Amino acid sequence: MHEKKINMKDVIKNVGKVIYRGLKRAFIVMKPSLVAIGLGLLIGLIIMIIFDAGDAFPALGTLLIGGFNGGLRGIGNTLYQAAPIILTGLAVAFAFRTGLFNIGASGQMMMGAYVAIHIGVRYSLPGTLHWIVAFLAGMLAGAIWGLIPGLLKALSNVNEVVSSIMMNYIAGNLLIILIMRYVFNSSYSRSLNILRTAELPLLTSVFPGSTANIGIFIAIIVVVIAHIILHKTTLGFGLRASGFSMPGSKYAGMNTKANIITAMTLSGSFAGMAGAIAFLVVGKNIGTAFEIFPQGFDGISVALLGLGEPIGALFAGLFLANIRMGAFYMQRYSFVPQIIDMIIAVIVYVTAISSALQIVFKRYREQIKSWSKRIFKKKEGQ
Amino acid sequence: MDILYLLIQNAYPTMTVLLIVALGGLLTERSGVTNIALEGIMIFGAFLGVWAIHGLEIYPFTVMTIIVMILVSLVWVISIALLIHFGLSKLGLKEFSLKRLNFKNPENKGYIAINIIFVIIFTGLIVLSFFVFGIPKQLILIIGIMIGGMVGALYAMIHAYASIHMKADQVISATALNLFAPAFAIFTARFIQRGQQIPFSSSFMIQKVPLLGDIPVIGDLFFSRVFISFYIALALLVILWIIVYKSKFGLRLRACGENPHAADSLGINIYKLRFKAVVLSGLFAGMGGVIFVISTSTEFNVTVAGFGFLAIAVLIFGNWRPRGILMAAIFFGFTKTLASSYTALPVLYDLGFQREYYELIPYIATLIILAFFSKNSQAPKALGQIYDQGKR
Numbered sequence: 001m002h003e004k005k006i007n008m009k010d011v012i013k014n015v016g017k018v019i020y021r022g023l024k025r026a027f028i029v030m031k032p033s034l035v036a037i038g039l040g041l042l043i044g045l046i047i048m049i050i051f052d053a054g055d056a057f058p059a060l061g062t063l064l065i066g067g068f069n070g071g072l073r074g075i076g077n078t079l080y081q082a083a084p085i086i087l088t089g090l091a092v093a094f095a096f097r098t099g100l101f102n103i104g105a106s107g108q109m110m111m112g113a114y115v116a117i118h119i120g121v122r123y124s125l126p127g128t129l130h131w132i133v134a135f136l137a138g139m140l141a142g143a144i145w146g147l148i149p150g151l152l153k154a155l156s157n158v159n160e161v162v163s164s165i166m167m168n169y170i171a172g173n174l175l176i177i178l179i180m181r182y183v184f185n186s187s188y189s190r191s192l193n194i195l196r197t198a199e200l201p202l203l204t205s206v207f208p209g210s211t212a213n214i215g216i217f218i219a220i221i222v223v224v225i226a227h228i229i230l231h232k233t234t235l236g237f238g239l240r241a242s243g244f245s246m247p248g249s250k251y252a253g254m255n256t257k258a259n260i261i262t263a264m265t266l267s268g269s270f271a272g273m274a275g276a277i278a279f280l281v282v283g284k285n286i287g288t289a290f291e292i293f294p295q296g297f298d299g300i301s302v303a304l305l306g307l308g309e310p311i312g313a314l315f316a317g318l319f320l321a322n323i324r325m326g327a328f329y330m331q332r333y334s335f336v337p338q339i340i341d342m343i344i345a346v347i348v349y350v351t352a353i354s355s356a357l358q359i360v361f362k363r364y365r366e367q368i369k370s371w372s373k374r375i376f377k378k379k380e381g382q
Numbered sequence: 383m384d385i386l387y388l389l390i391q392n393a394y395p396t397m398t399v400l401l402i403v404a405l406g407g408l409l410t411e412r413s414g415v416t417n418i419a420l421e422g423i424m425i426f427g428a429f430l431g432v433w434a435i436h437g438l439e440i441y442p443f444t445v446m447t448i449i450v451m452i453l454v455s456l457v458w459v460i461s462i463a464l465l466i467h468f469g470l471s472k473l474g475l476k477e478f479s480l481k482r483l484n485f486k487n488p489e490n491k492g493y494i495a496i497n498i499i500f501v502i503i504f505t506g507l508i509v510l511s512f513f514v515f516g517i518p519k520q521l522i523l524i525i526g527i528m529i530g531g532m533v534g535a536l537y538a539m540i541h542a543y544a545s546i547h548m549k550a551d552q553v554i555s556a557t558a559l560n561l562f563a564p565a566f567a568i569f570t571a572r573f574i575q576r577g578q579q580i581p582f583s584s585s586f587m588i589q590k591v592p593l594l595g596d597i598p599v600i601g602d603l604f605f606s607r608v609f610i611s612f613y614i615a616l617a618l619l620v621i622l623w624i625i626v627y628k629s630k631f632g633l634r635l636r637a638c639g640e641n642p643h644a645a646d647s648l649g650i651n652i653y654k655l656r657f658k659a660v661v662l663s664g665l666f667a668g669m670g671g672v673i674f675v676i677s678t679s680t681e682f683n684v685t686v687a688g689f690g691f692l693a694i695a696v697l698i699f700g701n702w703r704p705r706g707i708l709m710a711a712i713f714f715g716f717t718k719t720l721a722s723s724y725t726a727l728p729v730l731y732d733l734g735f736q737r738e739y740y741e742l743i744p745y746i747a748t749l750i751i752l753a754f755f756s757k758n759s760q761a762p763k764a765l766g767q768i769y770d771q772g773k774r
Contacts, residue, residue: 047569051569051573052573101553103418103553103557148749152749152752152753152756155753156752156753156754156756156757157756157757158752158753158756159752159756161416161418161553162694162695162698162748162752163749163752165418165691165694165695166695166745166746166748166749166752167749169688169691169741169745170742170745170746170749173738173739173741173742173745174738174742176738177736177738177739180736290741297557297560297561300554300557301561304554334573335569336568336569336572336573338564338565338566338568338569338572339565339569340565341561341562341564341565342561342562342565342566342569344561345558345559345561345562345565346558346562348554348557348558348561349540349544349550349555349558349559349562351554352544352548352550352551352554352555352558353544353548353549353550353555355549356547356548356549356550357548
């Protein structure tokens, strides 16, 4: 019998190696996003320095610390904001994987929010059942709103970008009509408060004073489900195949039309959930001024930052919600929170050009290398 | 009858804006680049254009106003000088031949120096006359529109660079522009003047064009209670039709949108052509932004009410053709006007629908038209595709 001696040093070495490799791989995958975030923050900083150099650095610090500025309450509010953004980001990312650009997440979210509020206000169901029904109905409404552009795309080849922009505006106007007709609070000119039973369970015991609810857990679960659908099932394989090449997957015998419809419906249902989560809270109401929810556009940024992956959308959503909270706390300096939108715009722009940017970087790196070589050689010659 | 006139006159502002912006969209989409950023470009152009108007209206001129005035008059004088130069060279006068504009040739030094002196003198004269006589109302408007257009063109370059040279997804880079513009406008305006609204005092509406306004029906329809931008838009429509269908540039533009590889094989620089088209569309959209604010409001409040997106709908509705766009702009303009002024029409007011129902019409109409006519639409074939020279 030859007994193997377990050398603790080797074990640690190996584990270290594995962790190091994993981190390295993660870094390579995340590099474009990190470069984009870095450039976005840099340009934001430059703009802030131009307008007010003294406050720029502390303001940027506050921005990055984000929700943690406000202690547990701030973190709770960040989580409340994060859940809808993660879900709209997931909606955009999921459609993205199928080669569709769902710019209509806002509209789907609005319809989800309205239906959830409608059920929350006008029906009374026992206890837990009420919010579950309201939530599921919101999801369904979003799914229907996503289904329409999907059907149009599949059946008569309408560009989904244009049709979902139209759907956003239809939703915006329809929302006002529906609110004024069914759930109108005329003294405040907004929707009525939902009933207590329709409220998603709050996490006030963990995060006192905040509006944090279990939405974040729902978001995480949905992200995991979406990841499994996309990467571990036949359906997901078909969706991704259509995303890579629509004619290719058609040639392979897949039903691309059904794939388009499925992807848009699922995407819409995620956005609908976002709406339900954001508004199934007592005291959150929709006004009657025309507005298209900004969370849908945040979803685009989140999906791009998350590299079109559900898991990526989770982290990107948390990051975005955090710096949005940071912008809230940043108001104590002389800056307007809109700086965050500028930073996000730059981030989106940089991720859009990232693949070409990497080639440019590579070229510069090679140039610098060749210069340094030349200088080095000269020194040797001397 | 008066109500009908009123309705038509009310529809002109929206029609004008939609027409101009959709024409800009026509240019890019015909070259094969989608431009969802029209909305953002409109906001950006409107922001700086209206700000220029705001500055020009305050009589004791500030430094910024003077810089704007000098810039604008420089552009005018130089473009007029160039026009005269090329006009004369076309007539065949050797003294004004195109070669004389070559800056490297020492022989032309004297000629160019004289020209530059003239440009400076004329610019100075214009600026001086502004100081002495004040700026006429309609001229302020035109300056504002020009500034908006120039700013829009510059802003559109960002999109052009990403989507043409950096091979970015055209929708994504455009979305970035849409996000940036309102944020930048709010940020800058609040920082500089403690409030995001930029008011302007003049009303630029022309109550009645002299002489032409007195013609019975036509005078009421076309020459009273209009903005000068309406005529600018009509002129642009004609110019654009000539450019797209009757010029070398237009032929190349259309070829580039249909089959860029074939066009490239015949020696057309696709990248340059598309860049020009996107920048021109930015020019149109920026102008449209200023016109929108001027003709529908008395202050700029960081919004163009989705007219950029609506213009894209107009473009698709008009099937990527100038004439179709004109028709679509008229239709959309009327439905939009119904939403804002249905209370003045007893027939519609008695129906008892609220405003939002009328707001819905253009969007639903677009969806229906898209659903039924998308299969035989005449969209440019290479629309939205990234052009890669190495790909075949």
